[in-house]
Amino acid sequence: MPTVSTKLAIIIVSYRNFDDVNRCLKSLARSDWDHFEVFICENGGDGAYRRLLATLAGSGRTLQRMSDGADALDRPQKRLVSVGKCRFQNRANVVRVGLASENLGYGGGVNAWLEPLLGDPGWDAALVLNPDTEADSRSLSELIAKSAEGFGMVGGSLVFDATPDKIINYGLHWSRATGRVVAIGRNAPVGSAPSVEELDRIDAVSGACVLVTRAFVEEVGLMAEDYFLYMEDLDWGRRRGKHRIGFASKAIIRHIGGTTIGSAVAPEKRSHLSIYLSARNSILYSRRFAGWRWLCHFGVGLLFAARYMLRGSVSAARVAFVGLLDGAKGKTGRPDAMPGGQRLG
Template sequence: MTGHVEVCDGRHHPSEGAMSNTGPDATRIAVLIVSYGNPGDVDRCLKSLARSDFENFDVFICENGGPEAYASLMEVIAHEHGTLQQIEDCSHQLDRPGGRLASVAKCRFRSRSNLVRVALAIDNLGYAGGVNAWLEKLLGQPEWHAVLVLNPDTEVVETCLSQLVAKAAEGYGMVGGVLVFDDSPNKVANYGLRWSALTGRVIAVGRNSPAGRRLTPEIVERIDAISGACMLVTRDFIADVGLMMDDYFLYMEDLDWGRRRASHRIGVAEGALIRHVGGTTIGSAVDPRDQSHLSVYLSARNGILYSRRRAGWRWVFHSAIWMLYALRYLLLGAPAAARLTIAGLWHGINGRTGRPEISFD
């Protein structure tokens, strides 16, 4: 690649047959990655997938950052000696643009035969929107059995995918692994998420506990959803529950999906280790004065939006909790974060959804 991206056109081509399985009980995974102008993260994630001991998967990337970000992504991941090699065959329906995908480039790993389709979104669809843009096209394809939603700023160990699939085969509809901090891989970022009915806040289950600790049933029972950083869901789960709700734009879509799971069980594969950098797309920081304004705003807006939808009258109490967080930001010397928390709270109360239409200066 030298800056030129070959994409499949919208003309009709004969549909390619069902992808081959290695056995009657083989599971085929569609790995979904949403990018937003962070090609280095995507490349690192792809390199970790290329080392996987699991064979039956293809990758579907949605670039939300526009044409320039899309060209940059292809330049990084599919250059002459890149992780991927672009191929010109456009015979499958998935190779062609449509729906919310404006362009599709078909590639495969240089080190293995798994396909990787890289798409440009028609607009910035948000995280769940980017996931759904591919899911909408995959729903008509019978050859996949589960979807792995994976953040671009993650790195999976060799056995991660096989461990997740094995856990799902035990009868779980939503499965996660052990998410650890990239800079402190001996510490757990979370095993999953729990929503507090008391405060309306999302709790990272197991955060900062030592990695490698044996999970007890009590810990797993606390989990309401698997983090969207690395979440495997079965085809049956999607058929029963539906797609992610993409009007959140970013944050809460994973929790919402998990808490809508009905009779589908949540499982954690203890051998599935995922290193997660976190915050590479919108930024994150421990010091509240340095936190991403977009993150602050959307956390408040979507937190109260979720409460309005799912918590009945308790949303009023949760609003008061968010006001306390705004006061905390103010006391810590972060007036901009306090202002954006209040703005997010107000917009959530009024049902504002989708991409934020607010100045973060």
């Protein structure tokens, strides 16, 4: 069980959002928690990896490069073809920046570091953070303190960057009736905590900021990778077994949201990739956990797809419909192309 000396492994998955990662690291550099190391997976290719290192490390920057040591984590891993070892300019915490062998998606990017970490005894809990987040100075210690109360999966006060007085959610609930994801506590005032009834409804903590204990990872397993993006956090929570979900109200994390694929905008202006993956993965998840009910959830998905058309976005409606069909067909993984010609590099 985590204690006051808990060693935390912080995992960040990047896709060419260099400034986001830099801002996130700057917030971690102000943390009141000393026992942590950071592991970044860059999914955007060799050029992005080199640019990320150039953005992060050097004179006057957030990090400084270190000589590679004897630690096995300093060397290329199973799906990390290169690893750059750094440390913060103003503190000794190590930051490793890894180049993924290909675009592994969110779950794959997390697992690219989490899998080798399972063979390393030097950590007690892992914190998965979106690159477009900023953690308050007390966030790490508050999350760890809550996990020490016996919780295997812990979330904090994830707040809107533009309106930091409002909570995005306490956690996520998946409706067995409709197949839709419900944000529990959305727009609640910051500093509030879920009621007992609300906490009981939470199926998972948002993957934008979720702490899991080592025991959780060892017993539940790694993140699901076949969704590529979206629903892997709910899948992780769904499989949690005996591990309880906790909420640390004083751990405040600002989240911009959607900076990688354009999901943090009005529904009709979302990127086709975001629309497609949301539709496809909702059905994949339902097929996995709802039995025959996934057919009903497909019908609900059609209604949501129709909303795009009613709002004047025929192309978005078409993409959502194709996503639903691909989910029904069981298509998983990285979508190389979709209606409208959008590709994922």
